[in-house]
Amino acid sequence: MKKTVTLLVLISMLFSTVFLFTGCGDSSVKEIKTADDIKGASVGVQTGTTGDTFVSDYEADGTKVMRYSKGADAIVALTQNKIDCVVIDSEPAKEFVKANAGLKILDEPFAEEQYAICISKENHELTEKIDKALAELKDEGVLDKIKSYYIEGNTDTVPYESPEDIKYDGELHMATNAAFPPYEYVEGGKIVGLDPMMATAICDKLGKKLVIDDMEFDSVITAVQTGKDDFGMAGMTDTPERRKNIDFSTSYANTTQVIIVNDSASGSLFGNLGESFKNTFITDNRWQQLLSGLLVTLEITLFAGIIGVIIGFVIALVRATHDIQLGKRKCRSFGDCVLKFFNVICNIYITVIRGTPVVVQLMIMYYIILASVRNGIFAAIIAFGMNSAAYVAEIVRSGIMAVDIGQTEASRSLGFNNRQTMTMVVLPQAIKNVLPALGNEIITLLKETSVAGYVALADITYIGNMIRSRTYEAFFPLITVALIYLVIVLVLSYILRRFERRLKKSER
Numbered sequence: 001m002k003k004t005v006t007l008l009v010l011i012s013m014l015f016s017t018v019f020l021f022t023g024c025g026d027s028s029v030k031e032i033k034t035a036d037d038i039k040g041a042s043v044g045v046q047t048g049t050t051g052d053t054f055v056s057d058y059e060a061d062g063t064k065v066m067r068y069s070k071g072a073d074a075i076v077a078l079t080q081n082k083i084d085c086v087v088i089d090s091e092p093a094k095e096f097v098k099a100n101a102g103l104k105i106l107d108e109p110f111a112e113e114q115y116a117i118c119i120s121k122e123n124h125e126l127t128e129k130i131d132k133a134l135a136e137l138k139d140e141g142v143l144d145k146i147k148s149y150y151i152e153g154n155t156d157t158v159p160y161e162s163p164e165d166i167k168y169d170g171e172l173h174m175a176t177n178a179a180f181p182p183y184e185y186v187e188g189g190k191i192v193g194l195d196p197m198m199a200t201a202i203c204d205k206l207g208k209k210l211v212i213d214d215m216e217f218d219s220v221i222t223a224v225q226t227g228k229d230d231f232g233m234a235g236m237t238d239t240p241e242r243r244k245n246i247d248f249s250t251s252y253a254n255t256t257q258v259i260i261v262n263d264s265a266s267g268s269l270f271g272n273l274g275e276s277f278k279n280t281f282i283t284d285n286r287w288q289q290l291l292s293g294l295l296v297t298l299e300i301t302l303f304a305g306i307i308g309v310i311i312g313f314v315i316a317l318v319r320a321t322h323d324i325q326l327g328k329r330k331c332r333s334f335g336d337c338v339l340k341f342f343n344v345i346c347n348i349y350i351t352v353i354r355g356t357p358v359v360v361q362l363m364i365m366y367y368i369i370l371a372s373v374r375n376g377i378f379a380a381i382i383a384f385g386m387n388s389a390a391y392v393a394e395i396v397r398s399g400i401m402a403v404d405i406g407q408t409e410a411s412r413s414l415g416f417n418n419r420q421t422m423t424m425v426v427l428p429q430a431i432k433n434v435l436p437a438l439g440n441e442i443i444t445l446l447k448e449t450s451v452a453g454y455v456a457l458a459d460i461t462y463i464g465n466m467i468r469s470r471t472y473e474a475f476f477p478l479i480t481v482a483l484i485y486l487v488i489v490l491v492l493s494y495i496l497r498r499f500e501r502r503l504k505k506s507e508r
Helices: 002-021 052-054 071-079 090-099 125-139 141-153 194-206 217-225 273-325 334-354 360-371 378-401 405-413 416-453 460-469 475-507
Strands: 042-046 064-068 085-089 103-105 111-113 171-176 186-187 190-192 209-214 255-260
Touching: 042 052, 042 071, 052 064, 052 085, 052 111, 064 071, 071 090, 071 103, 071 255, 071 460, 085 090, 085 209, 085 416, 090 103, 090 125, 090 255, 125 194, 125 360, 141 378, 171 194, 171 217, 186 194, 186 273, 186 360, 186 460, 190 194, 194 209, 273 334, 273 378, 273 416, 273 460, 273 475, 334 378, 360 378, 360 416, 378 416, 416 460, 416 475
Parallel strands: 042 064, 042 085, 171 209
Antiparallel strands: 085 255, 103 255, 111 255, 186 190
């Protein structure tokens, strides 16, 4: 009971602290009236977009470019006066301004651009087919109807639906970033918008079923390059720099980059708490999305933990056996040489895994090692499992080496061989010693899975960010995700303590 009360007090202190600092943004905001005024200002952009490219040219003039993974994140920063303005595409800008009182778009456009579909340079045949399908859709007026529906707001009739009698011959995977309304966004748990509808029409022309993979914008081209996805549509501009790495279809939309600024003082983190709560959990049944994200997180943690424990124990046995039997002496037999060889391999494995960030390992596994595998959860399980194995190996090895050498000598004097000594005498004692550390490693693994969104996996953190990008509110989505992790950790810690108590009873 006391622990529960203490936890509630700590959470209350957290909320109080957040309220205390709400609105305490930087008051030295530069007023932006024209495009020339962004020189020396703090400008928010979405990473990898043409807005990012254009604004980067101003960095030499003292402009501070703040790059965000989602345009909505830049908008939230603007409403909190963390930046002076946001440069982004015109249509998403209209949606952002519509949803956030106190923002406005400057009349002067910042730059003009054209959207196109990106396809791998190695897939010329698909590029030609998509160009042909686009031309047909333009001639049939379908493309104009889709634009009118999503951009001009003529929503009397749905402009395109797949024929009921269509038969598909395979699939085409589309990479996108569903935080870019009206081109692509999440509604009712589904990715909708101008790009998904047009992609559906294109795929129907090609006799393929459309599969949409949501990811960060700056991962779209990489996903297409590596073959994870067949093409990318994410309000992407055809630029000479991008054409060095990827091919583009003919243009399907003309647009402009615009500048969003604060029209009135803002900076409230919460706004209306009741409305914020509704937008986070009730609207579009977003609580179900959070639940599905939680299941993905638990799935990855469970199977990665199993892989980590199995591989980790094997590595620990190899290293511990080497240290106990050979140490620094030279090989005296073929078996000794084999053991030394595997010990070296294990040492290299542990050094590489512990010396590189887990998010980099995840992307290497997804985009390089398992480039031909489209199942992102499988790639994540392997990546996190192999990462955890390195730490489990060192934990178990330290436990084995901590067992008194007299235990080994006593078992050998009783006639036990090396294998029997290790499995029946040393390991049981070692596991008792390292159980708390193993439990902490599982908890660490759980929290590390929060980077799974880098490879387009909709884990609990990714879902929280997605909801934040739709509601433009940070408080409830982020606090909810944090509390979910906290509850899971508390449950795991409780189970671990109970298990430790049972082991201590068995010692008596």
